[in-house]
Amino acid sequence: MIVYKSTDWWEALRHLRSSGVIRQLLKRVLWVGLYASIVTAFVIRFDTINVVVDKEFFSFLGILLSLLLAFRTNTAYDRFYEGRRLWGQLVNNCRNLAVLLHPRLAPDDHATRTYLARLLSNFPIALDGHLRKGVRFEKLEAVEPGFIEQLQTVRHVPSRLAAQLQEFYEQLLREEQILPTHLLTIQRHHEALLDVAGACERIKGTPIPFSYSYFIKGFITVFILVMPFNLLDSYEWLTVPITMLGAYALLGVEMIGDEIEDPFGKDSNDLPLTQISNRIRANVHEILGVELHEDVRGLADAPYSVVF
Template identity: 40%
Template sequence: MVIYDNKEWIETIVNFYRSYIIRQIFRSTLLVGLITAVLSFIVMEVLQLQIKFHSNVFSLLGIVLSILLVFRTNTAYDRWWEGRKLWGGLVNNSRNMALMVHSLLEGQATEDRNFYAKHIANFAIAMKEHLRKGVKLEELHHLDPVEQKIYQSRQHIPNHIISQLYERTQQLQKNGTISGYDAIPLKTHLQAFTDILGACERIKKTPIPFSYSIYIKTFIMLYTVILPFGLLEEFGYYTILLVMFIFYAFIGVELMAEEIEDPFGLDCNDLPTGNIATTIKNNTYEILCLYAEVEKEDEKELYEKVF
């Protein structure tokens, strides 16, 4: 995610080139401008055609296209915002669970405190990578050789981590460290972990229908191709600039929607799930009085488009 101050809007506009999606839009717009220039030259200078299209046709098509793009953008943003709310819920549930464990365990129960802190933190880190291209075991904290071997044999590591937390909670209940009433809210938070993970997987594995996405892109391209024929007679070579501007507006909305519909990756507009996972780790270790494991969060830009 690109970090910026939305109050400094002039500086934000000046540094717009930092966004990968803006650079992609500019490249596409320049290509359309070049094609329009060649087409305009052929029609006006070589063939010397007099092509007339009523402007109302393009106005009507533009309205239809705008409605489709509004729906497309709203749908994509809803997915992005739902993902952010789910990760916010993960932060809250992680903190609440750590607070409950801290209040239930004695200060001398270092092993149990370490276990819960380690696995709550590792769940957030594992979930972050699980929603991308797979969990990277080297990013997980304090895995001994035996655990690494077990983790390598698991296809769904976040589920395995939750299973370990359930087993430890059940073990503490059986040996009398915590009561059955105390175990109930702990298991409720663990269930919330599973629900959040499942909801994120739903977003990840259910993209916008392919036909809908292709239809909008095809509509934009066809509209851009025929638009010069309706503008050449009145605007001449200024048609090139007008077509580029209109294409910039339409394709920009479509590409931005396309990027944010999967909010868990490393695109410049995706959610800062890495930062959130680090926050969960630091908060959990601090709550459980394991200050040596708290690390300073990196405030620099951590996310960029993966080519």
């Protein structure tokens, strides 16, 4: 994700280079410009088409299309922001689990504290990988011998980590380090981990229905193809830049929607899952009083730039 201050206009312009979707948009706008030039040249050269244009009708179609694009924009943004909210819940629930267990564990029981801090920190890191290209096991921290090897045999890694955390709570209960009362609250936070995982899978696996997506793409295509013919009688050669402006507007809204819709990729507008995971790790370790290497802790801070 590009971290920027919306009031710091010029500084942020630097990021345009790193925004893949803006670059691709400009490329497509150039193709539309080429098309408009050919149409204009052809018409002016042969003076073939000379109809009176019903501008109100195209204006009405344009407004219908604008409303569809507003719908598209809203649904895409809702998914983006729901994704962000889910990862925010992950932060909150991991912190709350650490806060809740901290005073129940003996202050000097470093082994148990480290075990918990690492196991809990592994969950977001594994989920990050699970939602992107696959879990990067070398990023996880081993909490016991054979831990990583066993995880690699599993198909749904987040479930396995959740089950192992559950085993840990049951062990605390058996050892009477926590009361049944505590377990009830723990469960509420704990189940949120898999709820977040499932909801992220849902966002990733369910794009806007195919027919909407293609209906809108088809509508835009036809609308842009027809556009120069509507403008030619007023603008002649100015038709080319004005068609490009219209294409910029329509294609832009649609393409950004496509990109934002799945916020779990590695486009420059996607969510900084790795950074959030690092932040959870730093928080959980601090709350439980477990040392964390300075380098790892530093990963949690967002510089003014692109983060993943």
